[in-house]
Amino acid sequence: MAWDLESLRLLWWVLLGMAMMGFAVCEGVTLGITLLLPVLAVADGEKQDLIGRIAPSGLANLAWLSALVMIVFAAWPIAYAVALASFYPALFLLLLGLLFRPLAFFFLEDCGPRWREYGYKALFVGGLLPAALLGLLVGNLLKGIPFHLDSDMHIRFLGDFAGLFNLFSILVAATTLALLALHGAVFAQLKTSGELRLRAKAMVQRAGLAFVLLFAVAGLWITHLEGYHISSEILPNDPANPLAKFVKRGEGLWLDNYEHLPVLWLIPALAFIAAIAALGLAKWDKSYWAMLASSLCVAMVVLTFGMSMFPFLLPSNISLNSSLTIWDSSASPLTLHVLLWVAAIALPAMAICSRWLFGSFAEKVG
Numbered sequence: 001m002a003w004d005l006e007s008l009r010l011l012w013w014v015l016l017g018m019a020m021m022g023f024a025v026c027e028g029v030t031l032g033i034t035l036l037l038p039v040l041a042v043a044d045g046e047k048q049d050l051i052g053r054i055a056p057s058g059l060a061n062l063a064w065l066s067a068l069v070m071i072v073f074a075a076w077p078i079a080y081a082v083a084l085a086s087f088y089p090a091l092f093l094l095l096l097g098l099l100f101r102p103l104a105f106f107f108l109e110d111c112g113p114r115w116r117e118y119g120y121k122a123l124f125v126g127g128l129l130p131a132a133l134l135g136l137l138v139g140n141l142l143k144g145i146p147f148h149l150d151s152d153m154h155i156r157f158l159g160d161f162a163g164l165f166n167l168f169s170i171l172v173a174a175t176t177l178a179l180l181a182l183h184g185a186v187f188a189q190l191k192t193s194g195e196l197r198l199r200a201k202a203m204v205q206r207a208g209l210a211f212v213l214l215f216a217v218a219g220l221w222i223t224h225l226e227g228y229h230i231s232s233e234i235l236p237n238d239p240a241n242p243l244a245k246f247v248k249r250g251e252g253l254w255l256d257n258y259e260h261l262p263v264l265w266l267i268p269a270l271a272f273i274a275a276i277a278a279l280g281l282a283k284w285d286k287s288y289w290a291m292l293a294s295s296l297c298v299a300m301v302v303l304t305f306g307m308s309m310f311p312f313l314l315p316s317n318i319s320l321n322s323s324l325t326i327w328d329s330s331a332s333p334l335t336l337h338v339l340l341w342v343a344a345i346a347l348p349a350m351a352i353c354s355r356w357l358f359g360s361f362a363e364k365v366g
Helices: 005-040 043-075 077-108 111-144 167-191 194-222 251-258 262-283 287-309 335-360
Strands: 146-148 155-157 227-229 247-253 312-313
Touching: 005 043, 005 077, 005 167, 005 251, 005 287, 005 335, 043 077, 043 111, 043 167, 043 194, 043 335, 077 146, 077 155, 077 312, 111 167, 111 287, 146 247, 146 251, 146 335, 155 167, 167 194, 167 262, 167 287, 194 287, 227 251, 251 262, 251 287, 262 287
Parallel strands: none
Antiparallel strands: 146 155, 227 247
């Protein structure tokens, strides 16, 4: 079946969104548990039990990260190059934190009690650092990145690592931490028992309320945040050329898609509803349904981010016309077409395997 270039670009954007949601839902559990490890688990045995629930799937979750990176690399090589050039220190720390954790899971069981305590602290940092960095990166993508492309398509990045720490991005990082803490606590409530389960149940309420509050504040902030909009004609079937368009920036422009298609408001609304549902279901000890609600909440938050930015991938705040979109920074039609079928089979298979891993290995504590 032959697809035109516009359909191919749109399909790859959908696959990118699926990979982002898969990574956030699956790896979010692991990040959430390690974040809460010092709070939820008091005794060494409780920590071991909790880690035992997430260790088998810890390495498999990285498959979602690999899929995410490969999709950006294969479908939008210019965006991949700009992201690496712009966020290199943050991405290095993020990958270091994510790759460290499966190794720690593997060696922790054989350590003595003293070294295990150091290992637990390292796991906490290995959960906190990637979760906070993910939020910082999302916040900076919404604010725009200080890069520009010259006429030869050479990338010039004029920012630095310290520039990532602005007020809006810190708010998004705090929202991400609260969301992942909610997701991890719901999973702990579902898969544990006794005192550990009671502590997880209480944490669901605290983290959930913090997320709802912070998500609402971030939403209100975005209505006054400068967003981006393509002011020239969009030519989705033309060859990739990021500099062949005009972009304007203005307050509240990230809400453009919602104003043109009001049904999209259901996505952030569902994120709120799912978070509140997870709180209520966890309080009534309906842990399985609370887990489903929490997963839906995480997916809807990722989708809200994607819908707000569409069609932008990497907006530039110093050279607006250098901003990269799904239409003007993609790979060739042949590359998109050949790899489409691989991704269409691999992503659903990964979703099925992830569900099986969580269900089979993370058995309830007796």
